[in-house]
Amino acid sequence: MNLKKWLGLIGLTLALAAGSAAAQLKAGRDYKPLANPQAVESGEKIQVLEFFWYGCSHCYDLEPILNKWTARLPKDVEFRRVPAIPTERWAPNARTFYTLESLGLLEKLHG
Structure with a gap:
């Protein structure tokens, strides 16, 4: 062989x-198992959080796969993106994300 x-x-x-x-x-x-599980904003739903950075090539490469997966989520699963801010240098990207989200433009301009 x-x-x-x-x-x-x-x-x-x-x-x-x-x-x-x-x-x-x-x-x-x-x-x-957690004795006191952390409460999540989604209530009883399973909450999946994606921590990302706009400058991360891995996050960018994962995006098409993640979009296909999120399109098929069961009703008891909620998916949310969270911009990572490990340093002050990444903060402007996070502010842009939350600004777009508050203006209702996130779906149109983010993905």
Whole structure:
């Protein structure tokens, strides 16, 4: 068997193992349930937050995939974008995001 086939077989094996491992998570063993979960603005809905920066090439590359995913969300899931502000240098982008959101122009100009 040549190297390309071996690498393909190893990759497939790892992908299958990762998929089955995720299905077997157990509370208390694999993760710790929160005693006092943080309240979310969406009430009882599942809230998914995307922290992003306009200058991040990874965020930009993920956007088309994320848009397809958000178009198919179940009714009990709410998705929100949150501009990341780890330094003052990123603050103008965040202010622009929140300004567009407050003016009702976010969907038109953001995505």
